[in-house]
Amino acid sequence: MTTLASQSASPSPVTDRRDDLYRRFDQVRDTTEAFCRPLQVEDYVLQAHENASPTKWHLAHTSWFFEKFVLEAHVPNYEPFRRPYYFLFNSYYNTAGPMHCRPNRGLISRPTVEETYAYRRVVNERVHAFFDQASDVVFAEAADVIELGLHHEQQHQELMVTDLKYNFSCNPLLPAYRDDLLDTPEHQEGSQTQACGSVTPEWLDFQGGLVEVGHPGNGHGFSFDNEHPRHRVFLHAFQLADRCVTNAEFAAFIADGGYERHELWLSAGYAWATQRNITQPLYWFRDGAQGNQRDMEIDAPTGVDGWSEFTLAGPRAVHPDEPVSHLSYFEADAFARWAGARLPTEFEWEHAVTQTQAPEAPPQTDDPTRGSMLDDARFHPVPGSNPSQATSNQLQHAIGNLWEWTSSSYAAYPGYTPLPGALGEYNGKFMCNQYVLRGGSCATPISHARPTYRNFFSPESRWQFAGLRLAR
Amino acid sequence: MTTLASQSASPSPVTDRRDDLYRRFDQVRDTTEAFCRPLQVEDYVLQAHENASPTKWHLAHTSWFFEKFVLEAHVPNYEPFRRPYYFLFNSYYNTAGPMHCRPNRGLISRPTVEETYAYRRVVNERVHAFFDQASDVVFAEAADVIELGLHHEQQHQELMVTDLKYNFSCNPLLPAYRDDLLDTPEHQEGSQTQACGSVTPEWLDFQGGLVEVGHPGNGHGFSFDNEHPRHRVFLHAFQLADRCVTNAEFAAFIADGGYERHELWLSAGYAWATQRNITQPLYWFRDGAQGNQRDMEIDAPTGVDGWSEFTLAGPRAVHPDEPVSHLSYFEADAFARWAGARLPTEFEWEHAVTQTQAPEAPPQTDDPTRGSMLDDARFHPVPGSNPSQATSNQLQHAIGNLWEWTSSSYAAYPGYTPLPGALGEYNGKFMCNQYVLRGGSCATPISHARPTYRNFFSPESRWQFAGLRLAR
Amino acid sequence: MTTLASQSASPSPVTDRRDDLYRRFDQVRDTTEAFCRPLQVEDYVLQAHENASPTKWHLAHTSWFFEKFVLEAHVPNYEPFRRPYYFLFNSYYNTAGPMHCRPNRGLISRPTVEETYAYRRVVNERVHAFFDQASDVVFAEAADVIELGLHHEQQHQELMVTDLKYNFSCNPLLPAYRDDLLDTPEHQEGSQTQACGSVTPEWLDFQGGLVEVGHPGNGHGFSFDNEHPRHRVFLHAFQLADRCVTNAEFAAFIADGGYERHELWLSAGYAWATQRNITQPLYWFRDGAQGNQRDMEIDAPTGVDGWSEFTLAGPRAVHPDEPVSHLSYFEADAFARWAGARLPTEFEWEHAVTQTQAPEAPPQTDDPTRGSMLDDARFHPVPGSNPSQATSNQLQHAIGNLWEWTSSSYAAYPGYTPLPGALGEYNGKFMCNQYVLRGGSCATPISHARPTYRNFFSPESRWQFAGLRLAR
């Protein structure tokens, strides 16, 4: 497992690494459960879309990952807690055996929530025992996969947030995960769209040239295989907006007929929008109506241009200065064309961000340029700084707040090698018809983000916290 | 509301009727909840098919029915408990207002199970208050709808059983509702199919002629509008089997290539079976494999010809002498053709049964000719009597055990008039592409069954306890 | 082949029957080709719907029928003209071997039209040789199937008309089969709907009672197996309209919101209409727009309420007094409910018509009560008589003009036995989810119609010339 090994090797001896992983294991496992505390038992069961797995499934699948790839692989004569869980909680690893059908995850009431927590506890205990008892040699063999398991669970923490938001949004009652999450924006009632065409970010200049991208590897902390190898690319000079596109700007696009003007859209995007009657970002609604529950009246506060949106704090006015979220690649691309700009490539984005940050470094908790992240437990992006600060000549919220669509199709870096065995299915097999997003969102754990991180989704995906930053 | 009124008018004064309905209201409402007691909270949420609504939804919908059609209609200035419940828990009454999308009932975690029970309690209290306080005139106006509401809830009791069975069957773990429901059949392991073609019920003879069918109406207890008016039909002489087709007989049909022999099938049925790869009754499986979870091994006891089946007591051996259940109309029809017989018409069935029973009378609890019913809390049919009893020259288990497919398309009786208003949507609008089933099943309440009762499902439906009795 | 034999046996000796069939064989085969004369080669290839087979396919399939069931069955060592035609031109006879996929019939350019006519010629020559050379014994064995083949080809003559109309209607140019077919109706431009609710046919009274229905059998000419056996049914007293519902009456239904009023519709019908956005009879259009070619302007004469319709003579004004055609069962049923009436049962219809006509007799060519038929080569219904004639107290156009939907689900008569062998698939296997139509249409050959004839289609079918006559 050379790639993983080289990525996470550290100067500290095995004992130090064992202690570090032990501590972080407990942290990550706790964070997962902490997010669930406000939920009712029924909430754990829902799956309103193939992509939006039940909370219960995430709790179990992240445990299965440790059981399958750490315990079974490294504990002699390991007996699984419940053998059928190997079938139920495998996600997509064909190499690891047959698996339950993904769209049916919401049809499973048993194991119950309580039994699922019991599963977590048993796996925790067994991993603890492994931490306590494994020889240095054995532990060294397992350490990289434990590390991977932690980042895997952090990815699922993000999915738990976005999946829950989606699943809740399909309930006509529009229930709140926690109604104290967000403060009410002031003075937003009935606010108007800004004048058309008023997309005026500050433009930051970059010279381009032959630059290096990708994770620096060995000794620089964790990374996924798809961030490797670090390599050279040639960039032409470009400009990047200092901030993401705002709700007010996107409302102006809508008011200008943006969804109906075919010349702004990719052909596949226009077909997607017209066939599904898509006329606004995923969770926006107006006139008390929303796609899923068209015939039920909802009382909701209204914001820019009369728009409301569903959030994990329930229905809320759309705030003009917050960045627009829950866009598909198609919508991001059409907006950019409307604004006379374009999406950046993933390498333009990475190059720009790494001018001021180490490519492999997560943001500091108190970094004022980072946006909202999972650790803030807000689950909603924050607005950009006010205009006086906007002259600071820096990228705001590149890390955090929203994943930012790039124009780059998700592909292998030159010389890319997937991990061996089942874990080789982690990233590589998805390199088709997906587009890269960068930066991390308000649902991403801080320690999970870094400039070289490559997220990817199909171009019609909207249930992630995804927005856009213009380039030209 | 003439039809209903005439059906349920009784010689007793309003006060007697009020007492009777009050008592039965509490009984029926309690029975619904009693069935749910063994469930876990998560079980209430599942909907694995458009037709298999969540238990939670049934609990709420049956309460909505009383709230909408009794309380709102007859209590001045009535305020609904929660107005959005009118949207969420309306099933298909367009006249009563807009409604939630049926296939999405399983995507709703709120109201929670606890809140749903609270809804039931409030509706119960308000109906109790109505019983206590309504004037005789007002009560007389409402009485027929209360009566209808009770039978409506009994229909949903049956659906709660069949829907739960379907929903549980989609869990690869094949969980049991209660594992103490059924005793283990003796000596069934590895039993063989009977000799091919050995369908040898006792045949009972009926002369036919110009006979009356349908509910006798006024003064004969409750009935649905579709059982009216009582009218004459001409029947040719026919024979009816004394018992339903057994599992052993159906296994012989399978072993004889029944599912592959196009000449036995209706064209639509053959297309249905081949396109969906249907090769056995809904819940049968063999060799540790079942449709929904083909790749997971299940340890299950095996019965006739190696077949196992899923029941509400979990996986179980298929018992050769029990009647075969969970058949579609297509399978019932193909089996009958294979056996050199046919399905009876609904009028042949009704005429045969009413030779010994009043058309409108529910069975006696201790009637030895009735099959298993909801009150027995077995949720599985019982085998026919042994051969020595088979000479008794009577229809066994015509009421109870299984709904019996008839060859009759569900249609209006001559002169049929639906109820006025929203309740006119109860039965009449479904009179197309459905086939009539008669008799009631092991999930039907005893007091809800009678010979004139017309159940109906589309010909591919299999999730009900439905079997067949041969005619010729 | 007892059923067929008994149906068509005649007192004449075999020689007479041979001569008669020979003559009719040539007539029927010629009629098929005569219909095709106005077509261009390209027209023969089209299949715009699974149900609307190419003209070329009909030409070949009707030849295959004679080749397969007459020549192969009765000529020793018969060699097929082209063996692959057995695969290509079998329609649905599983017993006769594998077959080409029905929806793909329009993807076959070879055999060409010319080759298809060559196939017909060869089959004709071989059947002629069989007529000339078969011994009396052999011929007697084949005679019934030849007779069946003739009626089979007449059925396909009707389908050639309706399929061509459908296929042409999918061309935005709305081409005419022959533009001299229909005279232009006078004074129809901009005519208004009649006053709402003005459905005022003359009502004819029938006493009902225990009556006989079905074909009288042996010695009464040809019939299909599904018309047998003749049997008794009990009818309640009923009334039947003297004429079919007119275009003006149906336009009033539309103007009254008929398509939007759920209470008028069967549940399945309302779902069908709303999901497919159906708001008028199949070929009606208005404001230069039609479903298939919404964005192309069409200049078309307008009739009642501004409606135009597509006919085999091209676009034409909707004539108020012509009977409304190309309705589904769902639309016919909804209209009847709107008009305060209902559809007749197939037995009411047959009983009413056989009061004045022999059950098995085709109409006379000059019978003034028959409607337009294939022999008239008009391919469009004629209007009913004028009011002064309407007092004649008779059923107008019961035979011809339009097939009339009945409320009867297509089912076996008591004691029904399908033909043996492959021909047993002709009718019986379709007895599910279809509704019976009676009477014959403007596309039915005169010699192919009789009062006992049972046509059947699924309730959403609209491409046949189908209308309705009210009952109550």
Next chain:
Amino acid sequence: MTTLASQSASPSPVTDRRDDLYRRFDQVRDTTEAFCRPLQVEDYVLQAHENASPTKWHLAHTSWFFEKFVLEAHVPNYEPFRRPYYFLFNSYYNTAGPMHCRPNRGLISRPTVEETYAYRRVVNERVHAFFDQASDVVFAEAADVIELGLHHEQQHQELMVTDLKYNFSCNPLLPAYRDDLLDTPEHQEGSQTQACGSVTPEWLDFQGGLVEVGHPGNGHGFSFDNEHPRHRVFLHAFQLADRCVTNAEFAAFIADGGYERHELWLSAGYAWATQRNITQPLYWFRDGAQGNQRDMEIDAPTGVDGWSEFTLAGPRAVHPDEPVSHLSYFEADAFARWAGARLPTEFEWEHAVTQTQAPEAPPQTDDPTRGSMLDDARFHPVPGSNPSQATSNQLQHAIGNLWEWTSSSYAAYPGYTPLPGALGEYNGKFMCNQYVLRGGSCATPISHARPTYRNFFSPESRWQFAGLRLAR
């Protein structure tokens, strides 16, 4: 129209360009019709897949292109030949007006083939008149679009070949376009797969570095907007196979379980193959069976490993040394992984080819390194040279024979600007979820090919002549 202008401006005066275009206009228009000469009228009508338009449609659409973008745009008061043709024969230019629904092109028998040729003749005459009469100023404005129209028609020449092949392949008779196209390969009957893993092309070395790609523009002949601007990219050192993968090599992949081994496939590709039961290249079949006509026996010569394939000369043995064709991107990618190699990027491919050829130059007719092309009228690739020649250290058949899948997602070059107006829809709007193919095929006109040419299709497309060349 700056891009087009700059691409095709030439030092010659307008008169020279007019003469040149006039001559080439007639050549291209004739070539289109020459391909059709062996067809029967019925063949022109077929559309067996949304992507496989009828020959008749191609004939008309290429004429519409000249009528709409040359005549209407540059002839004052132009009256269209038939106005409805603007609707029927617009392909996907929303800016040019509404259009007929693409999957319905095969449902249109009128205009007939003869009328379609008449349309071509009228357009030809009117373009001739424009050549003859337009002033120099007007002609100069139109010249670039005429040039584009010629290349547009050449693209449709290729599609006419591939669409006809697809449409014919859906006929169970597997008819030949011309049965004299291909000579019978010798000694192929029953030949065996080569030893597994024997993919042994000669590997050619390239150094990479910062290189230029894209069309050189102004003064270098025609190009599409998507080949611009020429720009720098950084390439790592790589190797490219001297020839494409052969049928024998692909048969070895199949024999090695290639289609069943999930680890070789992209996730989307594996789902595609398993859900559609894809187990061989598009036109391969074996044991007399093929997907579309599984139940009809076909006598076909067999080649490598018993495989036959459908060609425009009818069924034929699969030749081991010919390059494997009609692969999807998914299959090409899986094969490359199986062979321990990968697909080249489009820039590696272009860089390698332009080492010996000018980037903008079509091949010479007698260039021995080019493969089969449209001008050869073979419509099938030729085998690579024999081993003794294989030491020539050059890329064989990079231009012609087969389009070669690259790993590059189709995207805009840095600074890409689409053409203005409706023609801006030509290329740019398809830059999503498509992969680039390079080189041209046996259906590409010689004068239409060049090293910078970017073809693109969605990754599941197989009906083009597409294969692969390995890189590593």
